[in-house]
Amino acid sequence: xxxxxxxxKLKLKELLVSGLRLQDTEPSTIADDQPIFVEGLGLDSIxxxxxxxxxxxxxxxxxxxxEVGKSAFASIDALAAYISAxxxxxx
Amino acid sequence: MNGVPAGHTAAGPAVPVVVTxxxxxxxxxxxxxxxxxxxxxxxxxxxxxxxxxxTGYRSRIAAEVKDLAIPTWLPSPxxxxxxxxxxxxxxxxxxALTDSRLDIAAAPTRVGIVLGATTAxxxxxETALFERIQGTRRRYTTTPLLGMPMxxxxxxxxxxxxxxxxxxxxxxxxxxxxxxxxxxxxxxxLGRVDAVLAGGTESMCRTIFAGFNALHALALEPCRPFDRRxxxxxxxxxxxxxxxxxxxxxxxxxxxxxxxxLGYGMSADGHHLTAPHPEGVGAxxxxxxxxxxxxxxxxxxxxxxxxxxxTPLNDGVEASAIRQVFGSAAxxxxxxxxxxxxxHTLGAAGAIEGLTTILALRDGFLPPTVNLDEPxxxxxxxxxxxxxxxxxxxxxxxxxxxxxxxxxxxxxxxA
Amino acid sequence: xxxxxVVTGVGVVSPLGPLPAFWSGLCAGTSGIAARTPQDDRPAxxxxxxxxxxWHARDHIRPALLRRMDHTSRMVVSACRMALTDxxxxxxxxxxxxxxxxxxxxxxxxxxxxxxxxGLFAKGPGLANPLTFPNLVMNAPTGYVAIxxxxxxxxxxxxxxxxSGEAALALAFDxxxxxxxxxxxxxxxxxxxxxxxxxxxxxALLSPGATGGExxxxxxxxxxxxxVMGEGAAMLVLERASHAESRGARIYAExxxxxxxxxxxxxxxxxxxxxxxxxxxxxxxxxAALGMRPVADRDDRAGITLVVSCANSTRRLDxxxxxxxxxxxxxxxxxxxxxxxxxxxGELGAAGALGAAAAVQAIATGDVPRLGALRAPDPACTFPLAxxxxxxxxxxxxxxxxxxxxxxxxxxxxxxxxx
Numbered sequence: 004x005x006x007x008x009x010x011x012k013l014k015l016k017e018l019l020v021s022g023l024r025l026q027d028t029e030p031s032t033i034a035d036d037q038p039i040f041v042e043g044l045g046l047d048s049i050x051x052x053x054x055x056x057x058x059x060x061x062x063x064x065x066x067x068x069x070e071v072g073k074s075a076f077a078s079i080d081a082l083a084a085y086i087s088a089x090x091x092x093x094x
Numbered sequence: 095m096n097g098v099p100a101g102h103t104a105a106g107p108a109v110p111v112v113v114t115x116x117x118x119x120x121x122x123x124x125x126x127x128x129x130x131x132x133x134x135x136x137x138x139x140x141x142x143x144x145x146x147x148x149t150g151y152r153s154r155i156a157a158e159v160k161d162l163a164i165p166t167w168l169p170s171p172x173x174x175x176x177x178x179x180x181x182x183x184x185x186x187x188x189x190a191l192t193d194s195r196l197d198i199a200a201a202p203t204r205v206g207i208v209l210g211a212t213t214a215x216x217x218x219x220e221t222a223l224f225e226r227i228q229g230t231r232r233r234y235t236t237t238p239l240l241g242m243p244m245x246x247x248x249x250x251x252x253x254x255x256x257x258x259x260x261x262x263x264x265x266x267x268x269x270x271x272x273x274x275x276x277x278x279x280x281x282x283x284l285g286r287v288d289a290v291l292a293g294g295t296e297s298m299c300r301t302i303f304a305g306f307n308a309l310h311a312l313a314l315e316p317c318r319p320f321d322r323r324x325x326x327x328x329x330x331x332x333x334x335x336x337x338x339x340x341x342x343x344x345x346x347x348x349x350x351x352x353x354x355x356l357g358y359g360m361s362a363d364g365h366h367l368t369a370p371h372p373e374g375v376g377a378x379x380x381x382x383x384x385x386x387x388x389x390x391x392x393x394x395x396x397x398x399x400x401x402x403x404x405t406p407l408n409d410g411v412e413a414s415a416i417r418q419v420f421g422s423a424a425x426x427x428x429x430x431x432x433x434x435x436x437x438h439t440l441g442a443a444g445a446i447e448g449l450t451t452i453l454a455l456r457d458g459f460l461p462p463t464v465n466l467d468e469p470x471x472x473x474x475x476x477x478x479x480x481x482x483x484x485x486x487x488x489x490x491x492x493x494x495x496x497x498x499x500x501x502x503x504x505x506x507x508x509a
Numbered sequence: 510x511x512x513x514x515v516v517t518g519v520g521v522v523s524p525l526g527p528l529p530a531f532w533s534g535l536c537a538g539t540s541g542i543a544a545r546t547p548q549d550d551r552p553a554x555x556x557x558x559x560x561x562x563x564w565h566a567r568d569h570i571r572p573a574l575l576r577r578m579d580h581t582s583r584m585v586v587s588a589c590r591m592a593l594t595d596x597x598x599x600x601x602x603x604x605x606x607x608x609x610x611x612x613x614x615x616x617x618x619x620x621x622x623x624x625x626x627x628g629l630f631a632k633g634p635g636l637a638n639p640l641t642f643p644n645l646v647m648n649a650p651t652g653y654v655a656i657x658x659x660x661x662x663x664x665x666x667x668x669x670x671x672x673s674g675e676a677a678l679a680l681a682f683d684x685x686x687x688x689x690x691x692x693x694x695x696x697x698x699x700x701x702x703x704x705x706x707x708x709x710x711x712x713a714l715l716s717p718g719a720t721g722g723e724x725x726x727x728x729x730x731x732x733x734x735x736x737v738m739g740e741g742a743a744m745l746v747l748e749r750a751s752h753a754e755s756r757g758a759r760i761y762a763e764x765x766x767x768x769x770x771x772x773x774x775x776x777x778x779x780x781x782x783x784x785x786x787x788x789x790x791x792x793x794x795x796x797a798a799l800g801m802r803p804v805a806d807r808d809d810r811a812g813i814t815l816v817v818s819c820a821n822s823t824r825r826l827d828x829x830x831x832x833x834x835x836x837x838x839x840x841x842x843x844x845x846x847x848x849x850x851x852x853x854x855g856e857l858g859a860a861g862a863l864g865a866a867a868a869v870q871a872i873a874t875g876d877v878p879r880l881g882a883l884r885a886p887d888p889a890c891t892f893p894l895a896x897x898x899x900x901x902x903x904x905x906x907x908x909x910x911x912x913x914x915x916x917x918x919x920x921x922x923x924x925x926x927x928x
Contacts, residue, residue: 023640024576045573049368052310052639060636151634175777203771203791211668212646224630226704227623229551239708243615244647245670249776249917258771261919262676263668265617265647273665277680280687301626304634305642360689362609362655362664367577367643379606379661387688497643498652500664 011083014061019079022057023050035080051076058082064089109283112351112509114344115194115337117186117293118449121157121330121436125189130453132435133461134482139436140316140328145217145298153312157330157437158298172250178217180250182333182442183209183295187251194337194349196289198256206259206287207248208277210270210294212441214244217299251291259287265441267496268401269360270294271334272444275504276358278338288343293335294445302440303329309368317404317438319431320413320477322468327403330437334445336452353452354507356390356489359383363499370408374415376501377401377493381419384491384503392423396487397460399451401495402431403438412493413473428485430478434464444494448504451492455508460485513765514685515928516869517758518596518746520588520696523863524559524739524854527591531863532870538881538897540853542726542737551707555715557724558701559739559855570657577640578653579618581698584742585650586657589694593658596746596758598692600658609662609690610651612744613677613697615670615858617647620702650698662690671819672913673697674743674861675921679767681747691752696744696866697859706738714823726856727882728820728849729827729890736821739855743866750928761869765908765924768795772833774918785829785914789836792922799924801908804841812907812927813844815871815895817864817878819913820849821856830914831889837912837922842892846899852882861913861923868909868925875905 006014016030019039023046033044040046054076055066064086066072075085116126121139123129132139139157148154164173165185176184191198198205219239225231248261262277264270271294278292306312306329313326344351361383363376370377385391400412409431417424432450433439439446450461459482466479488508495501521527524541525534534541545558566575566583569590575583589610593600600608625641643649648666655664663684669676674697681695709715716735717724726737753760772788774780780788797803804814816834820827838845850864867878877895886894893899908926 026576027572047366049309049639049643052308056308056636056638060632172776220626223623223704224626226707227627228630229549243670244668245615245673245915246776246917248669249774249919252771252917252919253774253776260679260769260921261669261771262680265666265668266651266664267646267648277683280683284683284686286683300629300634301622301645304629304637305625305639305645307634308637308639308642310639360609360663360665362652362661364655364659364661366656367649367652376661383689496648497646498648498664499655500648500652 008083011086012079015079015082018057018061023053033079036078038078039076062086110341111279111282111355112339112341112344113336113353113355113452114339114349114351115190115196116352116449116452117189117193118332118334118446119159119162119182119185120332120439120446121159124162130457133432133450133453134459136462136464136481137435138316138464146300151303152307153314155316155328156298157328159332172254176250177214179211179214179295179297180247182297183247183251183335184254186293186333186335187255187291190291190335190337191255196337202256202258204259204288205257206281206290207251207257207261208274208290208292209248210264210274210441210444211244211247211296212265212267212270213296213299213302214247216301217297220300247295257291266500267498268440268443269494269496269500269502270441270444272448272492272494272502272504273360275336275338275355275444275448276502279355279358282338282340289337289339291335292338293333294442295333296331296440296442298329298331311405313404316465317434318465319402319404319434319463320409320470320473321466322470324404324406324409327405328437330439332439332446333442334449336445336449351509353455353509356505356507357384357388358502358504359387361501365499367498370411370495371499372411374411374418376499377412377415377495378418380501380503381415381491384505388505390489390505392420394489395427395491396485397454397490398427398429399447399492400429400431401493402433404433410472413475416475424475428460428478429475430461430463432461444502448492451490451506455487455490455506458484458486513750513763514682514747515750515753515763516745516761517748517753518592518598519866519869520591520595521743521863521866522561522564522584522588523741524561526563530563535850535853535867535878536876538879540881542855555706555710555724557737559737560701561741574657579621579644579649581618581700582650582653585612585698585744586653588696588742588744589654589658592694592744592746598746600660604692605659607662607690608660608692609664610654610660610694611665611677611681611684612651613667613669613673613859613862614647615668615673615699616705618644618649619705620700621645623702623704670915671858672861672915672921674859674864675911675913675923677862678764678865678923679921682764682766685747685749691749693747694744695747696742697862698742699740699857699859701738701740716822725882726822726852727884728822728851728880729887729894730883731885731887733822733824733827736823736851736856739857741854741857741863743862745865760928762872762925763928765926766799767921767923768792770920772918772920776917779826779829779916780918782828782832786832786836789833793837796924801924804838804844807841807844809844809902810904812904813846813902815877815906815909816845816847817868817909817911818847818849821851827887828889830912831887833914834912835891838892845892846877846895847892848878848880848895850878852880861911864911868911871906871909872925872927876901877906
């Protein structure tokens with residue numbers, strides 16, 4: 004059961020904003036290819052851990068270790084690609 | 095009569111203060127004598143969690159207090175309401191008072207209580223709270239929740255032991271009971287009291303266990319402080335209570351002393367809520383302040399009981415801070431983490447580890463860092479790996495660093 | 510020469526609003542209690558609460574830090590910033606390195622603890638929230654203050670139930686007196702939560718309690734029937750007088766010290782009224798040692814003694830306080846005025862911090878908080894109460910006592926006086 008890529012990316016942006024409490028950020032203003040964990044959004048290691056939990060809760064997909072996490076969280080594009088790939092593997 | 099004399103005299107090292115009673119309950123032992131033996135033996139009490147169902151948690155080990163007999167000397171209504179952490183505190187306090195032979199009834203308003211804690215009665219309160227949140231029952235009893243506010247621990251001790259002096263509970267995460275020992279020292283030097291039951295208590299609960307697991311802060315195997323392969327901390331539980339007393343008061347009643355307590359220093363990192371300042375600014379400040387207030391120099395210090403949780407970040411930062419403060423004297427001071435033996439006891443850590451530091455001074459030995467198989471070359475200090483050693487010590491430090499970047503160092507001296 | 514400890518700034522987040530509205534509201538006896546928004550209530554749940562107003566955390570705290578902070582931390586950081594602005598004190602360099610903070614709270618961040626627990630039991634430990642967990646320690650607010658202001662001095666959090674505010678002031682006093690810092694922010698915070706409301710309702714402490722009558726908050730009232738819950742934070746800037754004078758600071762009042770008294774009580778309950786009546790003398794002796802002249806010798810032209818009592822509109826505590834204060838004030842009661850803030854701001858563990866903010870305002874302005882909801886005073890109150898018809902004392906307010914008589918019987922009384 005995979006989502007349409009555009010819808011998936013929007014959902015991920017909404018999850019980022021609500022789950023990481025980015026109150027002043029509009030989900031639509033997050034660019035697909037923008038780095039998530041660099042200056043722009045000001046996220047840190049605890050945010051990364053929280054994102055792992057949110058992904059598992061909302062998509063049922065685990066991020067097994069820090070290395071996978073680093074590449075999956077590089078951008079919304081990267082995260083969406085990771086989730087789609089994992090869903091395809093499982094499905 | 096209580097009260098600060100008119101004119102605010104700043105406390106100074108001129109007023110000697112001593113420790114005349116020791117009491118502890120922890121995963122290694124239920125008494126101080128047994129604790130000292132276990133420390134020397136390098137026993138590790140970290141193992142699979144049995145106090146609650148740990149299914150589903152990433153790390154499932156901890157150092158738990160097991161098979162503690164509920165004290166028969168406790169009046170039954172209080173026994174019913176006392177939470178697990180209250181029980182630890184009561185047993186430890188009883189041992190310390192018996193050890194010190196302090197006659198509280200002779201001047202009850204001159205005996206105070208300061209405790210450190212973080213979870214208090216959460217273990218029993220969790221299920222009760224959850225039922226309320228979910229609305230799963232028609233009626234709720236409040237007894238499980240009565241022990242939840244941590245202020246009640248001090249009130250319980252005051253009632254049971256008849257202390258009528260000031261009482262306080264500090265909650266600054268992992269530095270809570272280190273600061274409690276320091277506040278006791280200040281109270282005595284300010285003339286408020288002659289003696290204080292000072293310590294800390296902590297009991298395992300699912301909230302803490304889940305939270306540290308969620309932060310990936312718990313090692314999957316028993317923690318290895320200062321080890322190259324260290325992978326996180328191990329949680330523990332227990333309590334320690336010290337009878338801290340003005341030396342003059344102790345001498346007048348012919349009390350034996352275990353050690354002196356000279357001073358303490360506090361600081362905040364002002365950096366991050368869980369990660370330490372990468373350059374150990376706060377840790378170094380706390381040590382410097384403690385030494386300055388105690389009139390002790392780095393060259394006089396023979397042992398540091400480190401905070402040493404075993405997390406990749408803390409241990410490196412702490413070692414670096416020690417180097418900053420001690421300079422070349424760092425080559426001649428032994429540093430060990432007893433969290434390797436009995437886990438990180440959070441709010442009780444400062445008191446339990448303060449007690450450990452006192453045993454080292456009194457009995458002339460260095461408690462080892464258990465599980466330290468490959469010392470991290472980046473840390474470069476004598477961490478007393480695996481095996482305890484005899485040592486003639488004159489002064490020793492105990493470090494405790496808490497969430498919020500909250501740092502306290504206490505300085506003890508041989509009696 | 511004595512280097513007193515003085516108050517140079519005050520910051521408040523309260524059900525009456527920030528400091529100016531807080532103080533004018535208290536003097537007018539205005540109530541900050543209002544109907545709350547019911548949410549999944551149990552039947553017969555109390556409908557009133559005192560919620561903070563006219564405050565936006567984003568006006569005080571930068572967004573990057575704000576997003577992670579819980580409600581109690583936001584209130585504390587905001588109050589600290591307002592207090593420092595009020596004190597015209599900028600903490601930087603060496604001053605920042607040495608400055609510290611002491612906060613008292615009864616429950617800390619209980620609302621996020623509830624959320625965390627809800628998640629834990631509903632979704633299992635594997636999905637517990639790492640973002641929330643660090644906020645659950647009682648010292649999260651002081652941790653955030655250190656991060657926001659860059660202060661590296663003592664960082665202390667105390668927990669003493671209903672006396673948490675007074676306990677924080679007491680510890681701040683001792684911490685400065687012992688020489689750990691020359692400047693400390695000191696105060697307290699507590700928030701509203703549904704679970705705490707349920708628990709206190711079950712303990713029959715909330716109005717209308719077991720009587721099922723009108724729901725209201727009126728300390729010392731003959732018809733009182735329980736308390737209404739409130740929330741808020743107040744922070745004071747405390748300094749050594751020499752430090753304040755060297756920078757030309759305006760000094761509100763002196764924090765002269767505090768007294769402690771152990772009243773026999775069960776660890777989970779208030780003392781009996783008889784025990785309350787038998788107490789007070791030990792406190793009076795300690796206050797005398799701090800230089801407080803006997804109230805009986807007072808001349809009103811030189812200023813009255815104001816007592817901000819912890820009385821919270823429960824049958825029990827207010828009766829205990831009435832008995833205790835009668836003993837404490839003794840024959841001098843006619844030169845005192847006794848009041849409580851809880852008709853205006855509700856009951857919260859850190860109420861003493863808001864009491865401290867009111868205390869220094871009383872000394873600085875000469876006016877007093879009034880029991881605006883009072884209909885008929887309890888005859889057990891043998892001392893003057895500050896009511897709507899009480900005029901501003903002609904000689905002003907010379908000193909203020911914060912009287913805290915918490916469950917467990919460990920009473921604290923804090924003394925403020927004219928600088």
